[in-house]
Amino acid sequence: MSTPVLKPISARSALLSVLLGADESSLTAREMVAAGSLLGIAETTVRAALSRMASSGDLVREANGYALSARLRRRQARQEEAVRPRTHETGGRWDMFVITQSGRHAHERAELRTSLTELRLAEVREGVWTRPANLDLTWPDAVAGTGEHFVSTPAGDPGQLAARLWDLTGWAQRARQLLAAADTDDHVQRFTACASSVRHLLADPVLPADLLPADWPGDELRASHLRYRRWLIDLRRELSTESA
Numbered sequence: 001m002s003t004p005v006l007k008p009i010s011a012r013s014a015l016l017s018v019l020l021g022a023d024e025s026s027l028t029a030r031e032m033v034a035a036g037s038l039l040g041i042a043e044t045t046v047r048a049a050l051s052r053m054a055s056s057g058d059l060v061r062e063a064n065g066y067a068l069s070a071r072l073r074r075r076q077a078r079q080e081e082a083v084r085p086r087t088h089e090t091g092g093r094w095d096m097f098v099i100t101q102s103g104r105h106a107h108e109r110a111e112l113r114t115s116l117t118e119l120r121l122a123e124v125r126e127g128v129w130t131r132p133a134n135l136d137l138t139w140p141d142a143v144a145g146t147g148e149h150f151v152s153t154p155a156g157d158p159g160q161l162a163a164r165l166w167d168l169t170g171w172a173q174r175a176r177q178l179l180a181a182a183d184t185d186d187h188v189q190r191f192t193a194c195a196s197s198v199r200h201l202l203a204d205p206v207l208p209a210d211l212l213p214a215d216w217p218g219d220e221l222r223a224s225h226l227r228y229r230r231w232l233i234d235l236r237r238e239l240s241t242e243s244a
Contacts, residue, residue: 015050023233039187093132094153096149112143120204132211134208168212172213
């Protein structure tokens, strides 16, 4: 049996996706209900999910509605970087981070790996991480204190190195599946594809064009996501106005 292209998302994930993609710092319960109605989520389910998310600390109740917690605002910033990455020429240089600190617990090692992956670095070998130097990386204190940052130039073919470090074929295949799934008038399917696409863009290594396979779908997926997000914002406002 083949794996479905899109997996259903919960009411919580759907509402968080709406907030993470919103153009305002907070949304009213009415706006969230209106957005939920687009996705076939009942008002009672939306309000119950909002209450649980506020209680768990995912959302913060404000005078005019609900806002993302500090943790989720950081996630929102990462999503914006994924959708609108800022790149520059590398001059053939690569960023390299070598972990020199020892004696860390397993959970600390796992957190460090997660942080380096979020910076879009890949592990060459244990403790050595790298990527083309086409991004302005900001090293969190939790990362910077564990090792040393170098700027290097691969001695071999950088294209072959990139293909070894990242599953570019697999990423591109999944991106094309999401683009095809988003090409529909079904609100629920299109939303699910949009929410899935931003998660997929977080895993885009954002490599220089000369290191990517031909017909790389990264920019196309970003454009598709932005078009949908604009449509969702406009439609949510329209529904919110109608329900006022």
